[in-house]
Amino acid sequence: MAKLNLNRVDMPRQDPKVRAHNFDEVALGYSPEQAKEEATRCIQCPKRPCIAGCPVDIDIPEFIKAMSAGDLPEAARVLKDRNALPAICGRVCPQETQCEATCSIGKKGAPIAIGRLERFVADWERDNMPADSQSVTLPPPTGKRVAVVGSGPAGLSAAAEVARLGHDVTVFEALHVAGGVLMYGIPEFRLPKAIVQAEVEYVSSLGVKIELDSVVGKMMTTDELLNEEGYDAVFLGTGAGLPMFMNVPGENLNGVYSANEFLTRVNLMKAYLFPQYDTPVSVGKRVAVIGGGNVAMDSARCALRLGADKVYIIYRRSEEEMPARREEAENAQEEGIEFKLLTNPKQFLGNDQNWVVGMECYQMELGEPDDSGRRRPVVKEGSEFNIDVDVVIVALGTTPNPLIAATTPGLDTTRWGTVVVTDEATGRTVKDRVWAGGDIVTGAATVISAMGAGKRAAADIDAFLRG
Amino acid sequence: MYKILQKQDLVPHVHLFKIDAPRVAQKVQPGQFIVLRIDEEGERIPLTVAGWDREEGSVTVVVMEVGTTTHRLGMLSTGDTITDFVGPLGVPTHIDNYGTVVCVAGGFAIAVIRPIARALKAAGNRVISIMGARSKDLLFWEEELRQASSELIINTDDGSYGRHGLVTEPLKELLEQGGIDRVIAIGPSIMMKFCAKTSEPFGVNTGVSLNPIMVDGTGMCGCCRVSVNGVTKFACVDGPDFDGHQVDWDLLLARQRSYLDEEKLSFDQWRAKHGV
Ligand SMILES: Cc1cc2nc3c(=O)[nH]c(=O)nc-3n(C[C@H](O)[C@H](O)[C@H](O)COP(=O)(O)OP(=O)(O)OC[C@H]3O[C@@H](n4cnc5c(N)ncnc54)[C@H](O)[C@@H]3O)c2cc1C
Ligand SMILES: Cc1cc2nc3c(=O)[nH]c(=O)nc-3n(C[C@H](O)[C@H](O)[C@H](O)COP(=O)(O)OP(=O)(O)OC[C@H]3O[C@@H](n4cnc5c(N)ncnc54)[C@H](O)[C@@H]3O)c2cc1C
Ligand code: FES
Numbered sequence: 201m202a203k204l205n206l207n208r209v210d211m212p213r214q215d216p217k218v219r220a221h222n223f224d225e226v227a228l229g230y231s232p233e234q235a236k237e238e239a240t241r242c243i244q245c246p247k248r249p250c251i252a253g254c255p256v257d258i259d260i261p262e263f264i265k266a267m268s269a270g271d272l273p274e275a276a277r278v279l280k281d282r283n284a285l286p287a288i289c290g291r292v293c294p295q296e297t298q299c300e301a302t303c304s305i306g307k308k309g310a311p312i313a314i315g316r317l318e319r320f321v322a323d324w325e326r327d328n329m330p331a332d333s334q335s336v337t338l339p340p341p342t343g344k345r346v347a348v349v350g351s352g353p354a355g356l357s358a359a360a361e362v363a364r365l366g367h368d369v370t371v372f373e374a375l376h377v378a379g380g381v382l383m384y385g386i387p388e389f390r391l392p393k394a395i396v397q398a399e400v401e402y403v404s405s406l407g408v409k410i411e412l413d414s415v416v417g418k419m420m421t422t423d424e425l426l427n428e429e430g431y432d433a434v435f436l437g438t439g440a441g442l443p444m445f446m447n448v449p450g451e452n453l454n455g456v457y458s459a460n461e462f463l464t465r466v467n468l469m470k471a472y473l474f475p476q477y478d479t480p481v482s483v484g485k486r487v488a489v490i491g492g493g494n495v496a497m498d499s500a501r502c503a504l505r506l507g508a509d510k511v512y513i514i515y516r517r518s519e520e521e522m523p524a525r526r527e528e529a530e531n532a533q534e535e536g537i538e539f540k541l542l543t544n545p546k547q548f549l550g551n552d553q554n555w556v557v558g559m560e561c562y563q564m565e566l567g568e569p570d571d572s573g574r575r576r577p578v579v580k581e582g583s584e585f586n587i588d589v590d591v592v593i594v595a596l597g598t599t600p601n602p603l604i605a606a607t608t609p610g611l612d613t614t615r616w617g618t619v620v621v622t623d624e625a626t627g628r629t630v631k632d633r634v635w636a637g638g639d640i641v642t643g644a645a646t647v648i649s650a651m652g653a654g655k656r657a658a659a660d661i662d663a664f665l666r667g
Numbered sequence: 668m669y670k671i672l673q674k675q676d677l678v679p680h681v682h683l684f685k686i687d688a689p690r691v692a693q694k695v696q697p698g699q700f701i702v703l704r705i706d707e708e709g710e711r712i713p714l715t716v717a718g719w720d721r722e723e724g725s726v727t728v729v730v731m732e733v734g735t736t737t738h739r740l741g742m743l744s745t746g747d748t749i750t751d752f753v754g755p756l757g758v759p760t761h762i763d764n765y766g767t768v769v770c771v772a773g774g775f776a777i778a779v780i781r782p783i784a785r786a787l788k789a790a791g792n793r794v795i796s797i798m799g800a801r802s803k804d805l806l807f808w809e810e811e812l813r814q815a816s817s818e819l820i821i822n823t824d825d826g827s828y829g830r831h832g833l834v835t836e837p838l839k840e841l842l843e844q845g846g847i848d849r850v851i852a853i854g855p856s857i858m859m860k861f862c863a864k865t866s867e868p869f870g871v872n873t874g875v876s877l878n879p880i881m882v883d884g885t886g887m888c889g890c891c892r893v894s895v896n897g898v899t900k901f902a903c904v905d906g907p908d909f910d911g912h913q914v915d916w917d918l919l920l921a922r923q924r925s926y927l928d929e930e931k932l933s934f935d936q937w938r939a940k941h942g943v
Contacts, residue, residue, distance in 0.1 A: 442887065480933070603886065
């Protein structure tokens with residue numbers, strides 16, 4: 201056996217000083233040689249613990265083996281067998297807490313860079329394999345019709361699976377493009393929109409119809425889809441799109457955004473190309489982003505790229521408790537974003553034009569652990585201090601938009617507004633012929649967990665439709 | 668793609684568009700709005716519905732030119748298409764038999780108050796409509812609004828037609844005479860603010876249709892935050908109708924001015940390009 205190589209191959213990235221001023225992708229991906237070198241680090245251990253770490257059970261050792269053997273079409277086939285959106289997952293999945301966390305080599309050195317390899321194979325396939333060679337043969341139509349509400353990862357994967365099983369699928373999407381958070385939330389420099397649209401086209405190529413500009417609950421209700429429009433089943437994948445605010449004074453000042461609004465303007469409406477694209481966004485010279493998750497990092501890095509001189513991340517706990525992916529927090533710091541930890545806003549300060557000009561903050565300290573097991577941040581009395589800012593982005597999380605629950609009698613919801621499913625393995629709700637999955641069920645989570653939920657529900661919908 | 672079935676210039680800088688949108692037409696109610704986008708590079712803008720034909724599958728909006736998007740719309744013609752037309756959005760205006768209702772409309776809102784006045788009248792109300800504009804040449808739909816109402820009062824700021832003065836004057840007189848059970852005011856924010864201020868001392872409930880800047884119009888961004896009775900609301904899903912006596916008008920007016928510099932830049936560039 202070859203000697204164990206404990207160091208992973210670095211993936212080239214844009215220089216921090218350069219990338220802080222553009223929206224091009226930060227991580228550049230492996231070259232074919234680098235990919236092969238990294239793939240050959242895999243020792244093909246018999247236990248294959250990485251598979252258990254993958255929420256959709258990709259046969260990871262198998263695709264890596266094909267890569268080492270130089271058989272990229274086979275690697276792509278193995279990946280796509282389990283994951284319809286590998287180019288996306290390879291970029292945004294938190295591999296460090298999933299497949300890579302359980303990698304055998306990880307016990308001694310750096311785990312295999314599974315995410316980077318996945319990305320490489322998916323990109324190679326998109327560039328090198330003509331679309332028709334990827335086309336799947338669909339089974340004969342069953343004559344059953346399924347409506348999917350929402351076109352985020354949950355909805356897209358549910359739609360793709362249901363269509364591949366021979367059912368007629370229509371996706372209803374409220375926005376003017378399909379993709380959900382992948383389009384409006386995650387920025388271009390982390391997930392190029394052309395990649396998301398290529399995946400959407402793949403789903404369409406399976407015969408799935410996508411109706412944009414269609415707000416279910418307003419244009420038609422779930423019950424109308426089932427009872428008047430002739431759908432046999434409905435899958436709800438509407439995500440968790442309602443932004444939370446802090447309810448502190450000054451939150452409605454001009455220049456105070458929810459992360460959803462800021463990111464939607466920048467990513468979905470392409471405000472970074474204003475005025476060619478006509479939707480504006482306030483750039484700001486000094487920007488404070490409140491929160492410590494991926495959404496906060498994305499907002500901060502967008503603000504920097506739009507031209508802010510100074511961008512702060514304001515987080516009430518310490519770096520250790522930050523929910524953002526470590527890699528993204530590091531990227532942000534490298535680019536020059538300053539983390540103000542153990543800090544929490546008390547109020548936002550405005551001028552006579554209602555524009556935010558500053559923020560009064562508390563210093564925090566960590567107390568006893570709370571329900572989440574993390575130490576609870578508590579206010580240090582008398583620690584107030586001011587920061588000058590002209591744009592604030594509140595990235596404190598989101599909950600499901602109440603529209604679907606309010607217009608779908610018979611659904612069960614929790615006090616956080618999430619929809620209750622009777623069994624996670626099927627995604628069935630308590631309402632007859634209605635399934636749900638993704639962030640609408642779990643609250644804000646991950647792309648891969650939403651996809652997994654969509655796939656599981658699709659299998660159960662199929663079983664139901666076949667009686 | 669949504670087709671413009673009919674474009675009509677009502678008065679200078681105010682245009683009517685009848686759009687082919689069967690799904691929206693099926694569901695829309697008075698007081699709701701739509702969000703449209705002209706093309707890939709365009710902004711999403713909200714417009715209140717001015718009419719619909721469920722059989723034909725069409726929805727009518729009336730647009731006043733103020734900036735880039737509304738001017739770009741003004742250059743479109745019958746037969747052209749726009750990429751997006753989403754709706755119906757927002758909560759419909761609450762229609763009930765209140766007794767006597769005064770409907771006040773300023774500028775382009777003459778068009779959007781018509782379906783509301785008509786529904787109120789059909790619900791058994793005596794509807795007194797007041798329509799106002801800066802001058803005679805900006806007034807439209809006099810006959811249409813007269814038919815939708817029990818009585819019609821016309822005002823122009825410069826006295827070139829109807830009564831001379833602001834719409835708040837006849838409103839105040841009616842309130843002083845008594846017997847008014849409800850006021851509904853739609854138009855520019857400043858006009859709605861002063862209608863609400865006028866009716867407040869009389870304790871007559873006054874509904875207004877707020878028009879903060881919006882992006883999605885579905886409750887996803889919070890751009891449309893307004894403060895009503897000290898509580899933050901998302902106008903696109905909690906409204907756009909609110910109790911005018913409880914609205915923080917100064918906040919609304921200030922937030923509407925969030926992008927003045929950017930809007931000017933965009934409009935100047937558009938004008939330069941089109942030699943307007
Ligand atoms: C800024 C940001 C960064 C993130 N970064 C990562 C990351 O790096 N890695 C990761 O794994 N996860 C990340 N996430 C989380 C991840 O994106 C979500 O968990 C995932 O997108 C959830 O998928 P979903 O399909 O359930 O919902 P969504 O992606 O939210 O899609 C829901 C769709 O439904 C539509 N919809 C809503 N209501 C209606 C209605 N009434 N009618 C019709 N359509 C409707 C919405 O417009 C939307 O398109 C991030 C999230 C954000 C916001
Ligand atoms: C619920 C609602 C209903 C409306 N109904 C009508 C209607 O029936 N007819 C009509 O002519 N106008 C209506 N408006 C106003 C209309 O949306 C704005 O005039 C339009 O967006 C201006 O765009 P612009 O690019 O031409 O001008 P800009 O130069 O971009 O803006 C001019 C002013 O319009 C407002 N505005 C700008 N962008 C938006 C936006 N995305 N959303 C809301 N306001 C914005 C701002 O206060 C701004 O200062 C409505 C607004 C709302 C919120
Ligand atoms: S416009 Fe986005 S929440 Fe109202």
